[in-house]
Amino acid sequence: MGRLSVPKDRIRIVLLEGVHANAVRSLTHAGYHNVVEHKGAVEGEALRRLIADAHVIGIRSQTRLTADVLATAERLFCIGCFCIGTNQVDLAAAKLRGVPVFNAPYSNTRSVAELVLGEIILLFRRVPEKSALVHAGIWRKTASGAHEIRGRVLGIVGYGHIGSQVSVLAEALGMQVRYFDIEPKLALGNAKPCESLDELLGVADVVSLHVPATALTRNMIAAAELQRMRPGALLVNASRGSVVEVQALAEALRCGQVGGAAVDVFPSEPSGNDEAFSSPLQGLANVILTPHVGGSTEEAQANIGAEVAEKLIRYSDNGSTIGAVNFVEVALPGQTGVTRFLHIHRNLPGVLMAVNGVFSSRGLNIAGQYLRTDAEVGYVVSDIDGEPEEGVGIRRALEAIDGTIRVRFLY
Numbered sequence: 056m057g058r059l060s061v062p063k064d065r066i067r068i069v070l071l072e073g074v075h076a077n078a079v080r081s082l083t084h085a086g087y088h089n090v091v092e093h094k095g096a097v098e099g100e101a102l103r104r105l106i107a108d109a110h111v112i113g114i115r116s117q118t119r120l121t122a123d124v125l126a127t128a129e130r131l132f133c134i135g136c137f138c139i140g141t142n143q144v145d146l147a148a149a150k151l152r153g154v155p156v157f158n159a160p161y162s163n164t165r166s167v168a169e170l171v172l173g174e175i176i177l178l179f180r181r182v183p184e185k186s187a188l189v190h191a192g193i194w195r196k197t198a199s200g201a202h203e204i205r206g207r208v209l210g211i212v213g214y215g216h217i218g219s220q221v222s223v224l225a226e227a228l229g230m231q232v233r234y235f236d237i238e239p240k241l242a243l244g245n246a247k248p249c250e251s252l253d254e255l256l257g258v259a260d261v262v263s264l265h266v267p268a269t270a271l272t273r274n275m276i277a278a279a280e281l282q283r284m285r286p287g288a289l290l291v292n293a294s295r296g297s298v299v300e301v302q303a304l305a306e307a308l309r310c311g312q313v314g315g316a317a318v319d320v321f322p323s324e325p326s327g328n329d330e331a332f333s334s335p336l337q338g339l340a341n342v343i344l345t346p347h348v349g350g351s352t353e354e355a356q357a358n359i360g361a362e363v364a365e366k367l368i369r370y371s372d373n374g375s376t377i378g379a380v381n382f383v384e385v386a387l388p389g390q391t392g393v394t395r396f397l398h399i400h401r402n403l404p405g406v407l408m409a410v411n412g413v414f415s416s417r418g419l420n421i422a423g424q425y426l427r428t429d430a431e432v433g434y435v436v437s438d439i440d441g442e443p444e445e446g447v448g449i450r451r452a453l454e455a456i457d458g459t460i461r462v463r464f465l466y
């Protein structure tokens with residue numbers, strides 16, 4: 056691998072929230088030794104200070120990278136979300152700053168699906184309250200209210216990677232699966248789609264939520280939806296805290312309209328393990344509360360650490376944006392024998408001509424060029440034969456082009 060316009064040992068990488076050691080291992084193996092690690096999430100002034108001189112930042116679900124925070128990170132050129140969800144980052148703002156965001160779309164899918172299945176069984180058997188009683192020294196053996204999951208109807212909201220895994224596992228245990236998604240989805244096994252969320256709520260014995268945090272899913276399960284569920288049906292939320300109105304859920308649990316719930320995610324979550332936590336769901340019968348651990352298995356975290364680090368390394372070393380969630384995707388070949396200029400710009404008329412003018416006016420040959428644009432941003436990668444003397448001068452000329460957001464060169 057060739058050199059970069061910023062030497063690798065000066066590329067500062069900040070990893071927050073206890074990202075798995077595999078990430079540091081991959082980064083150092085690739086020559087990135089300037090890595091700073093923090094155990095918890097960081098916010099406010101401390102986050103701004105940390106990010107001020109970072110070129111790369113790696114987070115999990117708790118660090119909020121808002122437009123304001125990103126505006127203080129002049130040098131930042133890519134972000135790694137070491138998780139599936141990317142709602143904690145202002146993706147649009149990052150794109151307009153020329154910062155691709157990468158995540159790990161499948162590495163913890165199975166972990167979430169397994170936890171959800173386990174919880175469904177425990178809720179149907181009313182294990183949370185039985186366990187609490189035995190811990191308190193009370194022996195109350197009864198079959199009343201306890202059921203097998205075989206034959207029960209599981210309603211899955213959001214039939215994506217996790218929802219469809221839950222579907223397969225649930226069918227293997229004899230459940231009937233119905234699902235609702237806003238996109239058409241291939242039904243796996245004998246699962247059947249529902250036309251609407253209301254239809255699903257009306258038929259499911261247990262509802263499991265697997266949608267991302269978006270404006271559409273905000274409070275998608277509130278008082279009215281809880282009323283539409285079958286009396287005594289169960290609810291599992293391992294998606295995002297914003298999807299369920301927890302006060303309404305607490306009331307529905309108290310009056311028995313909802314027969315039990317497993318909740319892994321909350322509207323407001325502590326940013327680290329030492330912070331106190333409170334929720335209206337605490338202390339209610341047949342309720343499992345977990346501290347956002349759906350994806351927290353050693354297997355998932357190890358895979359995520361390696362996967363996201365590889366994506367960051369590939370972008371930093373080579374410019375490829377494959378796997379970026381907010382950015383045009385460009386797969387690039389290696390850059391042997393060439394100097395690679397990466398130019399990210401606002402999608403305005405004439406930018407490509409101006410970029411090419413910088414090279415042609417210096418008599419430089421473009422050995423390969425790759426361009427992708429969306430409505431707002433263009434990404435043009437130009438491979439110039441050899442190592443032009445004036446790499447920095449060319450970069451400055453590219454930076455001076457109207458509409459330029461960010462320029463890097465790799466050689």
Ligand SMILES: NC(=O)C1=CN([C@@H]2O[C@H](COP(=O)(O)OP(=O)(O)OC[C@H]3O[C@@H](n4cnc5c(N)ncnc54)[C@H](O)[C@@H]3O)[C@@H](O)[C@H]2O)C=CC1
Binds near residue numbers: 268269272
């Ligand atoms: N508890 C935990 O530790 C974890 C939680 N998650 C959460 O789970 C979510 C889902 O993950 P994946 O299945 O990998 O995502 P995915 O993107 O594969 O699937 C999400 C599905 O939801 C559907 N959807 C979006 N809006 C909808 C709406 N309004 N109504 C119905 N369907 C809608 C999409 O079309 C898609 O099929 C993530 O976005 C993340 O927030 C993910 C991993 C771990």
Ligand SMILES: O=C(O)CCC(=O)C(=O)O
Binds near residue numbers: 115137163347348351
């Ligand atoms: O444990 C984590 O890092 C967050 C898991 C999660 O919610 C996700 O992957 O979206």
